[in-house]
Amino acid sequence: MSNKEKNPRAREVVPLIKFCNVTKIYPNGVRALVDVSFSIERGEFVFVVGPSGAGKTTLTKLICREELPTRGQVLVNGRNVARLRPSEVANLRRRIGMVFQDFRLLPRKTVFENVALALEIAGASWREIRKRVPEVLARVGLADKARCFPHQLSGGEQQRVAIARALVNRPFLLMADEPTGNLDPQTSWDLLQLLLKINEEGTTVLMVTHAWDLVNAVGKRVISLQEGRLTEELPAWGNYRYGT
Amino acid sequence: MALRFFWRWVKEAIVNLVRNLWLATSAVGMIAVAVFLLGFIVLLALNAAHFARTVEKGLEIAVFLKDGLKSAEREELARKLAQIEGVAKVEFVSRQEALEKLRRELGENSDLLRGLDKNNPLPDSFRLFPKQPQLVPLIAKEAAALPGVEKVRYGEGVVEKLLRVTNWIRWAAAGLVLLFAVAAVFLTVTTIRLSILSRGEEISIMKLLGATNWFVRGPFVCEGLLIGFLGAGLATGFLAWGYWSLLWHLEETTLFFFRPVSEARTLITLYLSLLFSGVLLGGISSFISVRRFLAV
Numbered sequence A: 001m002s003n004k005e006k007n008p009r010a011r012e013v014v015p016l017i018k019f020c021n022v023t024k025i026y027p028n029g030v031r032a033l034v035d036v037s038f039s040i041e042r043g044e045f046v047f048v049v050g051p052s053g054a055g056k057t058t059l060t061k062l063i064c065r066e067e068l069p070t071r072g073q074v075l076v077n078g079r080n081v082a083r084l085r086p087s088e089v090a091n092l093r094r095r096i097g098m099v100f101q102d103f104r105l106l107p108r109k110t111v112f113e114n115v116a117l118a119l120e121i122a123g124a125s126w127r128e129i130r131k132r133v134p135e136v137l138a139r140v141g142l143a144d145k146a147r148c149f150p151h152q153l154s155g156g157e158q159q160r161v162a163i164a165r166a167l168v169n170r171p172f173l174l175m176a177d178e179p180t181g182n183l184d185p186q187t188s189w190d191l192l193q194l195l196l197k198i199n200e201e202g203t204t205v206l207m208v209t210h211a212w213d214l215v216n217a218v219g220k221r222v223i224s225l226q227e228g229r230l231t232e233e234l235p236a237w238g239n240y241r242y243g244t
Numbered sequence B: 001m002a003l004r005f006f007w008r009w010v011k012e013a014i015v016n017l018v019r020n021l022w023l024a025t026s027a028v029g030m031i032a033v034a035v036f037l038l039g040f041i042v043l044l045a046l047n048a049a050h051f052a053r054t055v056e057k058g059l060e061i062a063v064f065l066k067d068g069l070k071s072a073e074r075e076e077l078a079r080k081l082a083q084i085e086g087v088a089k090v091e092f093v094s095r096q097e098a099l100e101k102l103r104r105e106l107g108e109n110s111d112l113l114r115g116l117d118k119n120n121p122l123p124d125s126f127r128l129f130p131k132q133p134q135l136v137p138l139i140a141k142e143a144a145a146l147p148g149v150e151k152v153r154y155g156e157g158v159v160e161k162l163l164r165v166t167n168w169i170r171w172a173a174a175g176l177v178l179l180f181a182v183a184a185v186f187l188t189v190t191t192i193r194l195s196i197l198s199r200g201e202e203i204s205i206m207k208l209l210g211a212t213n214w215f216v217r218g219p220f221v222c223e224g225l226l227i228g229f230l231g232a233g234l235a236t237g238f239l240a241w242g243y244w245s246l247l248w249h250l251e252e253t254t255l256f257f258f259r260p261v262s263e264a265r266t267l268i269t270l271y272l273s274l275l276f277s278g279v280l281l282g283g284i285s286s287f288i289s290v291r292r293f294l295a296v
């Protein structure tokens, strides 16, 4: 990111995310990703698909540096995330909106506080928090649940809180790990529309999903993983039907 | 900016305490018990040391003079005695004074001394007060060698034993204080560590949202300081109240030949140190306990 300030042209030249021959082997010996290379440009909308255990979540973890690659390099904004200093890592994470597969809401904080936390971490003022949190909660349809604690919500509602938290900072990259996993078809569809809209507003979106109907309906780029390998990668050229 | 972060820390700490009331209460209770026990032992140790000092202060050396010493010789001797290293004070006791004193001590039985006024068998003497109790035997030896000295008395054998006992009391008191201090530290660290353990998940989530270490740590440290303050405050309050009423009762019954430590400055210093240590310990324990969860 500081690259951007140093070199204004970097914005156009360097892809937002670039994986160079990335292999991830967990300490227990599981090979979650094997020699994966791809890049994502600014403003793209990308689906990541693949069977369970294919390494999709691992891929997102490498981007926000929750895990480090065993071999190869992960570049975000042209910078190797393994080389970032702690303060730069914090800075990177603040500007990535991440919807975790397991939500990762703070159980002892209300919905409002959970969403506000992301803003507080980014250093927003109290006034800003008071304005932005209700806005974003309304956007995911949870305006009336602000004072609830996570355990008082349904799975789908918790998922939408996680999405609100990822959106509230207006991130440059939104990564959503199966954000429709707990939602009914109508809500899933609404959510996809929301993500598309956010993408149109300029945010790069990376969405991990099993929902083929959604993938097929919108005709965006698809990255497919199979046992840790990148099996096919297709540009956004219209309706792509998985497996046909 | 910094101020806003600070307020967030305090606010978060208080909200956390209230939301985890049971956990917070038990942590405060544990720390209160630890600090109370430590304070109790320190008071005990202070009094033991005070007792030892009181006993040692009573030590003195009696130097009996040969009969028929001229007053010039006596003054010369007094000067020499005062020059012996470790002598704080030299006091002359004439044979008449010695008799008076004996009579007073015998009280009802002073009849025994009737008729001795004209034929007083007691010699003139000097009382020597040592600067340090340990020096008594040395001073006595030097004094005995001076001309005009008949003999020197200081409770030989008893003094050495007494000094051994008072020394032992001091060491035992210091050892006990150390032991309880270590126990109190462990108890506090463990208590706070346990209360943070259950929130390790929250900490790693905050780190994944891009929080800096201090953003996460601040509220926990504030919370630790607050728990330390409440626990140590409770303990110190009880201790001060308990000790004060003890002093009050002892004042009425002058049963003891020795008065317990009651100097306000000493006691207030002790109470404030206990409070301060509790607060500091709470904060440091939190700091240490959070650290292991920050590596995300």
Ligand SMILES: Nc1ncnc2c1ncn2[C@@H]1O[C@H](COP(=O)(O)OP(=O)(O)OP(=O)(O)O)[C@@H](O)[C@H]1O
Pocket (backbone or CB within 6 Å): A026, A027, A028, A030, A031, A032, A050, A051, A052, A053, A054, A055, A056, A057, A058, A059, A101
């Ligand atoms: N922390 C970890 N330690 C060890 N192995 C792990 C760890 N996380 C994931 N794995 C393993 O790595 C492989 C890929 O996991 P990953 O979570 O990336 O799969 P996924 O594609 O997200 O699957 P799903 O669709 O079920 O969420 C799996 O075999 C998993 O068991």
Ligand SMILES: [Mg+2]
Pocket (backbone or CB within 6 Å): A056, A057, A058, A101, A177
């Ligand atoms: Mg997954």
